[in-house]
Amino acid sequence: MNIHENIERVREHIAAACARAGRDPDSVTLVAVSKTHPVESVLLAAEAGVQHFGENRVEEAQSKIPAAGLRTAHSLTWRMIGHLQSRKVKDALALFQTIDSVDSVRLAEKLSRAAAETGSTLDILLEVNVSGEASKYGFQATGWRTETAVREPLFQAIQAIAQLPGLQVRGLMTMAPIVDDMEQTRPVFAELAALRAAAAEALGLPLPDLSMGMTDDYPVAIEEGATLIRVGRAIFGERVTNN
Numbered sequence: 001m002n003i004h005e006n007i008e009r010v011r012e013h014i015a016a017a018c019a020r021a022g023r024d025p026d027s028v029t030l031v032a033v034s035k036t037h038p039v040e041s042v043l044l045a046a047e048a049g050v051q052h053f054g055e056n057r058v059e060e061a062q063s064k065i066p067a068a069g070l071r072t073a074h075s076l077t078w079r080m081i082g083h084l085q086s087r088k089v090k091d092a093l094a095l096f097q098t099i100d101s102v103d104s105v106r107l108a109e110k111l112s113r114a115a116a117e118t119g120s121t122l123d124i125l126l127e128v129n130v131s132g133e134a135s136k137y138g139f140q141a142t143g144w145r146t147e148t149a150v151r152e153p154l155f156q157a158i159q160a161i162a163q164l165p166g167l168q169v170r171g172l173m174t175m176a177p178i179v180d181d182m183e184q185t186r187p188v189f190a191e192l193a194a195l196r197a198a199a200a201e202a203l204g205l206p207l208p209d210l211s212m213g214m215t216d217d218y219p220v221a222i223e224e225g226a227t228l229i230r231v232g233r234a235i236f237g238e239r240v241t242n243n
């Protein structure tokens with residue numbers, strides 16, 4: 001397993017997916033998901049030109065992010081991609097440049113207050129559940145096209161969060177269900193892209209980013225408009241711990 005070669009291969013697949021979709025490869029940001037992997041792996045990926053890294057637990061990030069910072073001259077962007085508990089908001093703000101998994105208005109309000117205290121603006125993504133899987137975090141969006149009872153509260157939540165001081169809502173994020181064939185995830189990604197466009201139009205917000213696609217399905221996500229893909233195993237290999 002060679003992290004440098006793995007990244008080269010992922011970049012080739014990104015370029016191929018962009019070519020199929022008529023997109024500029026620079027419009028897709030690779031987020032290397034380093035959860036469960038050591039600082040050494042992060043440093044190798046940084047040497048290979050990766051700038052964005054994703055972690056899903058504050059505790060793990062508390063040791064990894066400062067350690068990586070001490071050992072590289074590259075400026076890395078750390079993205080929180082897992083469910084964030086309210087009581088860990090301050091710790092998370094000290095570590096991450098963006099929170100890509102904001103899944104409630106309450107959490108957004110806490111982040112807003114904490115960001116305001118430091119006088120900074122925090123980029124966030126709103127995690128949306130478009131597949132309807134009960135196990136998933138995120139704002140409920142199943143049926144948003146046809147059901148006003150889903151769409152209105154969802155759009156109200158997005159608007160309320162967009163008005164909070166100290167936060168910049170950059171777009172939407174989703175986790176697709178785990179399936180055997182990556183083509184099965186296409187409708188989920190298409191649905192998130194359509195929701196992003198509809199919310200941007202209805203609320204007059206730019207919402208430029210769509211974070212979707214992981215190791216098993218990122219080419220399809222790119223074809224459907226992903227601007228951020230979150231790739232762990234294809235870069236760092238299988239995870240040992242169950243996380």
Ligand SMILES: *Cc1c(COP(=O)(O)O)cnc(C)c1O
Pocket residue numbers: 033035056081082175214215216230231232233234243
């Ligand atoms: C672990 C994780 C990923 C990466 O998954 P891989 O299948 O290893 O690419 C992406 N997004 C989130 C939110 C994750 O927790």
